[in-house]
Amino acid sequence: MTVKALFVGTDDDWDTFAPSLIATFADRALDVDLSRDHTPADVDYIVMAGSKIIEDFSPFTRCKALLRLWAGVEDIVNNPTITMPICRMVGGGLDAGMVEWVTAHVLRHHVGMDAHIHGQDGIWRNTVTPPLASERPVTILGLGALGAACGQALVGLGFPVTGWSRSQKDITGITCLSGDIKDAVKDAQITVLLMPLTPDTKHTINADVLAAMPNGAFLLNPGRGPLIKDEDLLAALETGQIAHATLDTFEVEPLPADHPYWAHPQVTVTPHIASATRPAPAAQVIADNIARGEAGQPFLHVVDRTAGY
Ligand code: NDP
Numbered sequence: 001m002t003v004k005a006l007f008v009g010t011d012d013d014w015d016t017f018a019p020s021l022i023a024t025f026a027d028r029a030l031d032v033d034l035s036r037d038h039t040p041a042d043v044d045y046i047v048m049a050g051s052k053i054i055e056d057f058s059p060f061t062r063c064k065a066l067l068r069l070w071a072g073v074e075d076i077v078n079n080p081t082i083t084m085p086i087c088r089m090v091g092g093g094l095d096a097g098m099v100e101w102v103t104a105h106v107l108r109h110h111v112g113m114d115a116h117i118h119g120q121d122g123i124w125r126n127t128v129t130p131p132l133a134s135e136r137p138v139t140i141l142g143l144g145a146l147g148a149a150c151g152q153a154l155v156g157l158g159f160p161v162t163g164w165s166r167s168q169k170d171i172t173g174i175t176c177l178s179g180d181i182k183d184a185v186k187d188a189q190i191t192v193l194l195m196p197l198t199p200d201t202k203h204t205i206n207a208d209v210l211a212a213m214p215n216g217a218f219l220l221n222p223g224r225g226p227l228i229k230d231e232d233l234l235a236a237l238e239t240g241q242i243a244h245a246t247l248d249t250f251e252v253e254p255l256p257a258d259h260p261y262w263a264h265p266q267v268t269v270t271p272h273i274a275s276a277t278r279p280a281p282a283a284q285v286i287a288d289n290i291a292r293g294e295a296g297q298p299f300l301h302v303v304d305r306t307a308g309y
Pocket of ligand 1 (some may be wrong): 072073090094141142143144145146147164166168194195196197198200201222224248249272273274275276309
């Protein structure tokens, strides 16, 4: 019997993702009718890009799973009308994109690129030998799909990498910690935030934790804006405790034009572009889960509602 999959997203989301999804279902001989117009009571799966387009999911009485095209779920995980499993995007090009963004911004600060890009003043400053990667400890807060991939890429470049997560991990090449966050950041010249936004992670980066970092540390936040308490970061930038923050995610997005981050000389703003879901590999992840659901197998990448991610 034909499986009915409801696509939830904007017109742009449909134009971006529907062609790959439809082609992938056909290639894999999955009999899936992907549409934006199915009657809720007939829907077998929801394939979801945007949020807040549907608020009440109770009419989806036979829906087996909500298959998210994004990695983050903080906008839907507490919706009590979503009673079916939520499967988030893992893979789908997100890992490769995030590795590139994190590596690029770590290397920017590590090799001191800014001094050369902005210092074209005719003065030949060649007295400082920059440290090698092996002398530049990096910490990744959040060692999930993205944090682990970024950590391993940085290990491959020679950085000593420490990772921190809720549960204890064992990842080759990475010093894995859980417990007191201050132990994880105390030696980190560069800290990267790759945790989800949950009630437990909000304001993880506050005055106490910033003070525990080495003086002059760099901070990268491609995770979620509210992981950082903004006023505490701005204060730490003022004193130089944090030398520079490269921020991709913000409490309010788009970042308001009058926000102090925009004009701050020690802040780089990127507009939530660290990593995007790519249609072709993401379609394979969605197809995998529909195939599993139809075969009666457990879904992949199921969100833990209690943990919130
Ligand atoms: P995962 O769920 O795979 O990993 C999350 C990690 O954070 C896990 O290691 C988890 O610990 C850890 N964590 C969660 N809560 C806590 C806590 N209270 N204390 C310590 N560690 C905690 O997520 P992904 O790696 O796939 O993605 C991470 C985040 O990146 C997403 O939630 C999203 O917010 C962001 N993102 C940003 C993008 C962008 O373009 N800027 C693109 C894609 C994602 P444990 O392993 O023990 O569960």
